[in-house]
Amino acid sequence: MAKLVALDAGHGINTAGKRTPDNEREWSFNNQVLLAAQKRLAEYEDVKVLRLDDPTGKTDVPLIDRTNKANKAKADVLVSIHHNANTGKWGNWTGTETFTYTPASANPKSVALAKAVHPKLVKAMGLNDRGLKAADFHMVRESKMPAILTEGGYMDSVVDIKALRSDARLKLAGIAIADGVAAYLGLKLKAVEKPKPTPTKPKPAPTQSEALKPVAKDDMYRVKVEGKQVGAYASDQNVLEQIEKALKGDKKKIEVERV
Numbered sequence: 001m002a003k004l005v006a007l008d009a010g011h012g013i014n015t016a017g018k019r020t021p022d023n024e025r026e027w028s029f030n031n032q033v034l035l036a037a038q039k040r041l042a043e044y045e046d047v048k049v050l051r052l053d054d055p056t057g058k059t060d061v062p063l064i065d066r067t068n069k070a071n072k073a074k075a076d077v078l079v080s081i082h083h084n085a086n087t088g089k090w091g092n093w094t095g096t097e098t099f100t101y102t103p104a105s106a107n108p109k110s111v112a113l114a115k116a117v118h119p120k121l122v123k124a125m126g127l128n129d130r131g132l133k134a135a136d137f138h139m140v141r142e143s144k145m146p147a148i149l150t151e152g153g154y155m156d157s158v159v160d161i162k163a164l165r166s167d168a169r170l171k172l173a174g175i176a177i178a179d180g181v182a183a184y185l186g187l188k189l190k191a192v193e194k195p196k197p198t199p200t201k202p203k204p205a206p207t208q209s210e211a212l213k214p215v216a217k218d219d220m221y222r223v224k225v226e227g228k229q230v231g232a233y234a235s236d237q238n239v240l241e242q243i244e245k246a247l248k249g250d251k252k253k254i255e256v257e258r259v
Helices: 026-041 063-073 108-125 167-185 239-246
Strands: 003-009 047-051 077-084 096-101 129-135 147-154 220-225 228-234 254-258
Touching (some): 003 026, 026 047, 063 077, 077 167, 108 129, 108 147, 108 167, 147 167
Parallel strands (some): 003 077, 077 147
Antiparallel strands (some): 220 228, 220 254
């Protein structure tokens, strides 16, 4: 039976306060990570993705609607994707962290999911490891399945913003989340079929007229047989071999001179 992974890009594109000091929206960062995770999960066998937020970002779907959707669909795991903020003004704080519901000891499956995802996410983002944490967040509290909330980096950090502004880095973050989820669920990558080579037909031996046909190139050789010119050939051809084939081995006097 296929596993169902619920993915959630936190907030909406116009949610107040969820942006960088330069007005870049958190949902846009979250969405890039989610799309990369979704694409990567499609490379695994027996897995489906359920998206909980508005794919356009125009509506900030209420949190209760998100968790109700995941619970009703009986998702096997839930990952809510976020990026952090501190004061809303540029600073030097930095790091990646992953949350489960508090207390962590009461959620061993969620902690196991976090342990499978977090180290990969930290490596992908290339930022300080702030570790696994527990908090009373709705997305991890109201989910009936193992659930985590990731904070890839700080939107108001002069350190982290470089990673958040990198499409390649956010793609790696999505792949990391997907691979961590796959490891937790025991998923296997689909077998990749190698394309069959297209058979090629051998080129037929040239006829006498083809062998003696002049070739239009700057560097040419004039070929004479018994003192009579029979053609001109490019320097990258095996002139003597072509002539011998054309004459079918008849040992006549052959002269070759540069044009």
